[in-house]
Amino acid sequence: VVSTLGYALIGLLLREPATGYDLSRQLRRPVGYFWSAGHTQIYPQLVRLEAGGLVRHTVVAGAGPRETKRYRATAAGRHELRSWLLATTAEVDDREILLRAYLLFVLPPHEAAVVVQALRAHHEQALAHYRAIALPPDVGGWGPDVTERMTWAWGVTFEEGRIAWCNTLLARIASPAAGDRHGRPPTP
Amino acid sequence: VVSTLGYALIGLLLREPATGYDLSRQLRRPVGYFWSAGHTQIYPQLVRLEAGGLVRHTVVAGAGPRETKRYRATAAGRHELRSWLLATTAEVDDREILLRAYLLFVLPPHEAAVVVQALRAHHEQALAHYRAIALPPDVGGWGPDVTERMTWAWGVTFEEGRIAWCNTLLARIASPAAGDRHGRPPTP
DNA sequence: ATCACCATGTAAGCTGTTACATGATTAA
């Protein structure tokens, strides 16, 4: 049984081998924007992953009172991460959704597309659910009804944004040489 | 020292007195959309809040093997919640932001506006931060760079959405009789 | 000299989830 943090670590190690310290920095920035962890959580987790054969370490020269350990993910680790990404999860945390998106690169495009389509379906369902909730009409004034209505409005805005984002991602997966609509223009 | 769940409970009890069971239902729907908790967390928390004089209970007739307790927030609880909402918090969880918005009704409009302005400033700063991050150009293909770029794009979309939402909320606070732009039209 | 960065670890505490436990009333 691997925790979400464990999958995050395997994914980062699949990008490139790293020390626990390196991972702790990445889990502050840029990964930390959606999934963060301190070194006190990472070091024991790496030990557990290694016990399960999902990562391996070699001791390298470094500056510290203890050994410097460079970790890399194993084939078993890659397989485990792939299974997790492909598993249909009914209810997932918002932060975990972003982490899964970040790690989608371990799947080939056609499998990644299936995962994103399932994600989009989930958000479309959530959006329909929010729209179906009958809120009392806004009668003006200031009170609980107003703040409740505004949090509801955020839910709608959020799900709409996620659906649009899924569509952009699907388009990017379908046409791998296409430009980037969300970032800077493609290099000519 | 009150936990975030504690403030959520005080806020709900300020809307109307409720049993722990009532609160657990509300913390699944509709509050649970952004802040959830099970009854096993709520009951001990109510005991702690009562020990701090922030809520009080009276025993009422009800169906169960134990006493049915109806809780309500005290003046001290209201004051504590007000202080929390007004406190300038550097880094707050996204879910906590929604909870704070939901509870803003305990502040008078002019104070609520100040809180939302601070929130908007926070999101504008985050958006500027994301935009300042130089991502490598999209060279096509499928790999870690693509998924990293897409999670970055989500960050931008998210912050833009939040800023727009803050503006809508501020407009609603400023003109209490205005219609609701995000929901259904105002009753004529 | 002092600070920041590299690099690892333990221990205590809080939060949150899951499982266990009890028992009445009402609807299918």
Added chain:
DNA sequence: TTAATCATGTAACAGCTTACATGGTGAT
């Protein structure tokens, strides 16, 4: 009669944060 809702609680565990602990190298 079987399930759902009302209504409360304890205990075990997993996840995460904060504090403590160590010590070398390089920059200001």
